[in-house]
Amino acid sequence: VTVSELSERALVHLVQQRLSAPPRWMVVGIGDDAAVIEPERNRLQAITVDAIVDGVHFDRRFTPPDAIGHRALAVNLSDLAAMGAEPRYALISMALPADLLLADFEAIVDGLVRLSSSYHVSTVGGNVTRTPGPLMIDVTAAGVVKRRSVLTRSGARPGDVVFVTGTIGGAAAGLEMLRGGVPEAAPACVERYLRPSARVRAGLLIGRNRAASSCVDLSDGLADGVARIAEASGVGIVLDRTALPIEPSARTWWESRGDAVVDRAISGGDDYELLLTVRPRLLRHLEAVSRHGGVALTRIGVCTPGRSLVLRSPDGAEAPVPAGFTHFR
Amino acid sequence: VTVSELSERALVHLVQQRLSAPPRWMVVGIGDDAAVIEPERNRLQAITVDAIVDGVHFDRRFTPPDAIGHRALAVNLSDLAAMGAEPRYALISMALPADLLLADFEAIVDGLVRLSSSYHVSTVGGNVTRTPGPLMIDVTAAGVVKRRSVLTRSGARPGDVVFVTGTIGGAAAGLEMLRGGVPEAAPACVERYLRPSARVRAGLLIGRNRAASSCVDLSDGLADGVARIAEASGVGIVLDRTALPIEPSARTWWESRGDAVVDRAISGGDDYELLLTVRPRLLRHLEAVSRHGGVALTRIGVCTPGRSLVLRSPDGAEAPVPAGFTHFR
Numbered sequence: 287v288t289v290s291e292l293s294e295r296a297l298v299h300l301v302q303q304r305l306s307a308p309p310r311w312m313v314v315g316i317g318d319d320a321a322v323i324e325p326e327r328n329r330l331q332a333i334t335v336d337a338i339v340d341g342v343h344f345d346r347r348f349t350p351p352d353a354i355g356h357r358a359l360a361v362n363l364s365d366l367a368a369m370g371a372e373p374r375y376a377l378i379s380m381a382l383p384a385d386l387l388l389a390d391f392e393a394i395v396d397g398l399v400r401l402s403s404s405y406h407v408s409t410v411g412g413n414v415t416r417t418p419g420p421l422m423i424d425v426t427a428a429g430v431v432k433r434r435s436v437l438t439r440s441g442a443r444p445g446d447v448v449f450v451t452g453t454i455g456g457a458a459a460g461l462e463m464l465r466g467g468v469p470e471a472a473p474a475c476v477e478r479y480l481r482p483s484a485r486v487r488a489g490l491l492i493g494r495n496r497a498a499s500s501c502v503d504l505s506d507g508l509a510d511g512v513a514r515i516a517e518a519s520g521v522g523i524v525l526d527r528t529a530l531p532i533e534p535s536a537r538t539w540w541e542s543r544g545d546a547v548v549d550r551a552i553s554g555g556d557d558y559e560l561l562l563t564v565r566p567r568l569l570r571h572l573e574a575v576s577r578h579g580g581v582a583l584t585r586i587g588v589c590t591p592g593r594s595l596v597l598r599s600p601d602g603a604e605a606p607v608p609a610g611f612t613h614f615r
Numbered sequence: 616v617t618v619s620e621l622s623e624r625a626l627v628h629l630v631q632q633r634l635s636a637p638p639r640w641m642v643v644g645i646g647d648d649a650a651v652i653e654p655e656r657n658r659l660q661a662i663t664v665d666a667i668v669d670g671v672h673f674d675r676r677f678t679p680p681d682a683i684g685h686r687a688l689a690v691n692l693s694d695l696a697a698m699g700a701e702p703r704y705a706l707i708s709m710a711l712p713a714d715l716l717l718a719d720f721e722a723i724v725d726g727l728v729r730l731s732s733s734y735h736v737s738t739v740g741g742n743v744t745r746t747p748g749p750l751m752i753d754v755t756a757a758g759v760v761k762r763r764s765v766l767t768r769s770g771a772r773p774g775d776v777v778f779v780t781g782t783i784g785g786a787a788a789g790l791e792m793l794r795g796g797v798p799e800a801a802p803a804c805v806e807r808y809l810r811p812s813a814r815v816r817a818g819l820l821i822g823r824n825r826a827a828s829s830c831v832d833l834s835d836g837l838a839d840g841v842a843r844i845a846e847a848s849g850v851g852i853v854l855d856r857t858a859l860p861i862e863p864s865a866r867t868w869w870e871s872r873g874d875a876v877v878d879r880a881i882s883g884g885d886d887y888e889l890l891l892t893v894r895p896r897l898l899r900h901l902e903a904v905s906r907h908g909g910v911a912l913t914r915i916g917v918c919t920p921g922r923s924l925v926l927r928s929p930d931g932a933e934a935p936v937p938a939g940f941t942h943f944r
Contacts, residue, residue, distance in 0.1 A: 313659055317847070318767050319697035319832055320663035322760065325654035330642055334649035334740055335706040335755055341747045368648035377664040379708075379753050411663055418670045419748015424708050426664055426755040431651065438647050503648055518646070 289391050290384035290416070297414045300392060301378070304399045309408050312375075321410035323375065329430040332371035336361045340420035348464040351390040353480035354423065355397030361505060362427035363405060363484035364558040368503035370437040370493020371429035373405050373486060378412035379424040386421060394423070397481075405486060435493035437501035437562075442519035446499050446563040448587040449572070451485050451579070454508050455547075456533035458554020459540065472535035482558040488579035489560055497571035498562040509552045509607050511561040512595055519563075522590035525552075525607065527599045531584040548597070553608050563589055618720050619713035619745070626743045629721060630707070633728045638737050641704075650739035652704065658759040661700035665690045669749035677793040680719040682809035683752065684726030690834060691756035692734060692813035693887040697832035699766040699822020700758030702815060704739045705731060708753040710746035723752070726810075734815055764822035766830035766891075771848035775828050775892040777916035778901070780814050780908070783837050784876075785862035787883020788869065801864035811887040817908035818889055826900035827891040838881045838936050840890040841924055848892075851921035854881075854936065856928045860913040877926070882937050892918055 289297060298316070308315045314322035325331060338358050340346050346354070359376060366373050378398065382391065402409060407427070460479030463469050469476045485503075492498050500519055504511045508530075512523050532551040540547045559581075564572060576583050590596075595607035618626060627645070637644045643651035654660060667687050669675050675683070688705060695702050707727065711720065731738060736756070789808030792798050798805045814832075821827050829848055833840045837859075841852050861880040869876045888910075893901060905912050919925075924936035 313762070314661075314698070314765065314767055318769075319694040319830075320661040320700065320758075322698060322700075322765055323660045323662065325658075325660055329654075331652045331654055331660075332643075332649040333652065333706065333755075333757075335708045335742050335753075337708050337710060337742050337744050337753065339710060339744055339746050339748075342745060365648040369643070369651060371649065371651075377662065377755060379664045379666050379755075381666060381668060381751060413664050413666050413753075415666050415668055416671060417668050417748060417751065419668075419746060419751075422710060422746065422748075422751065424664075424666065424742075424753040426706060426708075428662075429649075433642070436643065436651055438643055440647075501648075 334365040337424040351393035352397030355394040358423035366429040367489030371431035373429040381417035381422040439518035441499040442563040444591040453533040455536040455551030457556035459536035501562040522592040525587040662757040663694040666753040680722035681726030684723040687752035695758040696818030700760040702758040707741035710751040768847035770828040771892040773920040782862040784865040784880030786885035788865035851919035854916040
């Protein structure tokens with residue numbers, strides 16, 4: 287059975303059945319012309335939209351449907367985390383090819399709903415349309431943040447210390463393994479690509495503790511994230527080549543293939559870690575993040591007065607940071 | 616020059632250049648991981664998402680690019696109007712085929728920005744991705760509404776009077792003319808299809824004056840709208856066949872072709888008028904809407920205790936309301 291055998295209304299109904307009870311602040315939920323929400327007092331609202339398209343951001347041939355749903359929401363939760371916001375609700379817009387199996391549609395929704403439940407994110411609205419093209423899921427996600435906790439890209443100053451959460455390179459290596467048909471090479475990397483974690487708790491604590499002068503998420507890789515902060519803040523960044531927390535099984539995979547490990551780890555996208563800068567005198571503010579953020583924090587470099595992005599080796603040799611990952615061309 | 620020759624960043628920059636100055640409540644705008652907004656005090660937030668896909672909701676062969684942008688936003692403004700909400704901001708997510716001309720991309724954005732400016736709607740965020748499939752624009756739009764002014768679909772009771780704004784059938788006739796290659800047959804109908812007006816002002820006044828017991832927008836036609844209110848409110852509806860405000864040039868067009876005028880006008884989508892029900896004792900609340908809503912209000916029927924949807928002729932003959940327009944199958 288394919289989705290083309292159901293009406294739009296019946297598909298929306300299948301989604302609705304999977305949602306948990308609406309929260310009290312949801313005045314009007316799915317099923318009317320728009321959702322109506324009561325904003326939280328004394329909080330700002332953070333809101334973002336991101337789309338994933340079959341053949342561009344994932345590939346149905348090797349991405350299980352629940353992982354498609356998971357990824358569609360995770361990329362947005364990661365954006366909210368990078369603003370220091372606590373996620374609250376999402377709107378899900380799906381364009382479905384007529385040959386999509388109904389079971390796959392349901393599994394996509396299950397993946398999405400499972401992730402949203404684990405973060406207490408309510409689906410307040412959405413849209414389903416058919417498309418003569420590829421499967422596409424567009425998620426709008428909103429969260430709340432105190433004014434003093436908002437994290438932007440633009441506050442870094444020369445001398446600020448650069449940190450990254452978790453490990454990098456795992457998702458890029460996992461994608462290579464999926465494409466090469468060897469997902470068993472390092473299941474942790476593959477899982478990292480298929481069902482990324484958004485660093486929601488860490489982002490919240492970074493914002494609350496006013497620890498960071500800037501923050502960005504690594505959707506397009508570390509090299510891209512570094513360039514974004516440098517551009518928005520008007521600083522340069524020197525990264526310590528040996529300090530980078532490269533996912534161990536990704537390192538092993540690239541070494542076994544004779545690939546340039548650091549370049550791959552830095553350029554690869556889809557890590558969804560947070561990159562942040564911290565004033566030296568505020569480093570102690572990171573303690574609570576390290577202790578309760580649910581993810582490691584690694585010091586990987588420093589901001590500089592120039593505008594150059596540099597990778598420094600222990601022997602003092604310097605190389606430019608390779609260009610980041612770009613989805614469009 | 617096609618969009619594939621620019622980076623995602625360059626395309627986003629083209630959009631940004633076209634936007635007017637950000638409003639004071641926009642704490643962080645386009646260019647960070649998410650937008651940050653200060654919610655309006657003592658107001659609820661209405662939010663909706665809707666997508667338009669080439670080959671499904673429009674056809675690039677006969678829809679000028681500025682009209683594509685206009686329609687993408689108008690469908691959402693119409694949803695907000697049907698909730699009684701005043702539109703405030705939008706997020707624009709676009710999936711672009713590689714062969715889209717850059718000039719067409721710019722014209723799409725211009726159409727979108729022109730309509731948003733005329734309603735003081737700020738674009739606070741968005742996303743651009745390439746797609747191997749058709750052009751798709753997904754707009755999330757949000758507005759504000761007082762709790763006592765929220766309009767839903769579910770408050771109609773037997774005896775309530777049914778009204779519709781403006782005229783119906785024009786967009787459906789216009790689409791037929793475009794498809795048939797005779798847009799000169801009735802330019803008003805064609806314009807109605809290409810660049811629909813959302814009844815924002817009327818929706819606001821209907822909400823503020825607490826005139827309506829239910830309201831819905833006619834994105835999928837009058838027959839569909841009547842069914843939505845009847846279903847959500849648990850009523851039947853009798854429509855007065857001769858009272859329907861059918862667009863005169865659409866009537867002429869269908870008559871000249873020997874088509875069933877009323878059936879066409881009722882079943883055709885894309886009108887984006889508002890359908891509402893009003894308690895008989897509150898009819899005077901509609902005066903302000905008629906006077907200042909910028910659009911005519913026509914009494915077209917009444918809600919009944921049953922659940923049937925009926926079209927009544929002056930001679931008393933009754934026929935079931937034909938099924939509405941459905942986008943999916």
